Amino acid sequence: xxxxxxxxxxxxxxxxxxxxxxxxxxxxxxxxxxxxxxxxxxxxxxxxxxxxxxxxxxxxxxxxxxxxxxxxxxxxxxxxxxxxxxxxxxxxxxxxxxxx
Numbered sequence: 001x002x003x004x005x006x007x008x009x010x011x012x013x014x015x016x017x018x019x020x021x022x023x024x025x026x027x028x029x030x031x032x033x034x035x036x037x038x039x040x041x042x043x044x045x046x047x048x049x050x051x052x053x054x055x056x057x058x059x060x061x062x063x064x065x066x067x068x069x070x071x072x073x074x075x076x077x078x079x080x081x082x083x084x085x086x087x088x089x090x091x092x093x094x095x096x097x098x099x100x
């Protein structure tokens with residue numbers, strides 16, 4: 001199973017420390033230099049949310065617990081579990097996944 005992720009930021013509590021930017025495995029985060037939050041800092045923004053792999057490194061690094069990651073599992077075509085249950089052929093006809 002592969003995962004994708006949905007990342008939610010609480011931009012109002014972000015202090016712009018950049019720890020999440022460094023921790024992002026896919027290098028999708030940066031500080032938003034065009035915005036300033038209530039605390040006067042540049043909050044984090046995700047550049048391409050559809051490319052998030054759901055690793056949650058950013059949420060683990062955030063000292064203010066301002067990041068939430070929801071992981072979504074994607075079944076890969078022809079996986080071992082499907083082979084064991086005899087459903088691989090049925091899955092191949094129903095799923096159209098892009099493999100990265």
